[in-house]
Amino acid sequence: MLAVCLLPLPEQDPTMTLSASSSPRYTTNSPIVVALDYDKRDEALAFVDRIDASDCRLKVGKEMFTRFGPDFVRELHQRGFDVFLDLKFHDIPNTTARAVAAAADLGVWMVNVHASGGARMMSAAKEALVPFGADAPLLIAVTVLTSMEASDLADLGITVSPAQYAERLAQLTNRCGLDGVVCSAQEAARFKQVIGKEFRLVTPGIRPEGSDAGDQRRIMTPVAAQAAGVDYMVIGRPVTRAADPAHALKSILASLQGL
Numbered sequence: 001m002l003a004v005c006l007l008p009l010p011e012q013d014p015t016m017t018l019s020a021s022s023s024p025r026y027t028t029n030s031p032i033v034v035a036l037d038y039d040k041r042d043e044a045l046a047f048v049d050r051i052d053a054s055d056c057r058l059k060v061g062k063e064m065f066t067r068f069g070p071d072f073v074r075e076l077h078q079r080g081f082d083v084f085l086d087l088k089f090h091d092i093p094n095t096t097a098r099a100v101a102a103a104a105d106l107g108v109w110m111v112n113v114h115a116s117g118g119a120r121m122m123s124a125a126k127e128a129l130v131p132f133g134a135d136a137p138l139l140i141a142v143t144v145l146t147s148m149e150a151s152d153l154a155d156l157g158i159t160v161s162p163a164q165y166a167e168r169l170a171q172l173t174n175r176c177g178l179d180g181v182v183c184s185a186q187e188a189a190r191f192k193q194v195i196g197k198e199f200r201l202v203t204p205g206i207r208p209e210g211s212d213a214g215d216q217r218r219i220m221t222p223v224a225a226q227a228a229g230v231d232y233m234v235i236g237r238p239v240t241r242a243a244d245p246a247h248a249l250k251s252i253l254a255s256l257q258g259l
């Protein structure tokens with residue numbers, strides 16, 4: 001099922017350990033997941049080659065996966081990084097379950113589906129990971145995209161607030177036995193309180209003080225997100241579009257360590 005290849009352990013960081021899986025599963029204390037949304041493979045790898053796998057995990061989303069495919073994920077694994085495969089599956093239960101199993105075969109650390117695909121879809125996805133045992137990736141569900149605000153939901157006929165709708169989807173995700181959700185950091189404190197500390201919260205829409213929100217709407221700074229209890233913060237453009245992306249990542253890490 002999983003291809004077996006031996007990856008060298010980076011010697012410089014004793015906090016990192018490989019699991020039995022063929023891909024890296026590092027226990028890094030870093031809560032940062034950098035969204036590698038580049039349209040050029042070489043540009044993405046030039047950035048990756050300047051950072052350390054103990055500083056962050058990497059997210060491969062629709063753009064890079066569509067351009068460069070599973071081989072790009074394997075390249076990141078070979079460089080020692082854990083990968084969050086962010087393809088936000090949303091389909092009939094059978095198709096979603098098979099896609100999630102394909103992600104597990106690739107050896108990724110985390111994979112996601114849309115919670116709005118419903119309970120049967122999420123349960124099928126969860127079930128598809130059972131044969132992978134301890135090597136299964138974390139399975140999380142997207143609640144309400146961080147780019148959405150109340151008026152966007154109203155257009156869809158949803159009249160509750162983004163926070164209320166996200167909570168409803170998060171509760172459903174939890175009942176289906178998934179590992180956590182993607183939500184806004186603005187919802188994190190409430191979800192930790194009502195769903196529990198073990199339920200992982202992955203939060204995009206992270207913007208360091210003074211950086212451009214762009215298309216994001218429900219945003220928070222890295223420091224505030226950490227204080228709100230998020231487990232993993234997804235950060236893209238504030239790092240990748242910075243004049244010096246590796247330096248931007250280090251600065252955000254330093255701001256978090258100052259807490």
Ligand SMILES: O=C(O)c1cc(=O)[nH]c(=O)n1[C@@H]1O[C@H](COP(=O)(O)O)[C@@H](O)[C@H]1O
Pocket residue numbers: 035037061086088112142144145146147182183204205206214216234235236237238
């Ligand atoms: O699932 C995601 O990662 C995701 C969910 C969500 O609600 N909002 C969101 O922005 N994302 C992703 O997180 C990343 C955020 O990137 P930046 O806005 O550039 O920091 C993008 O790759 C999005 O696809």
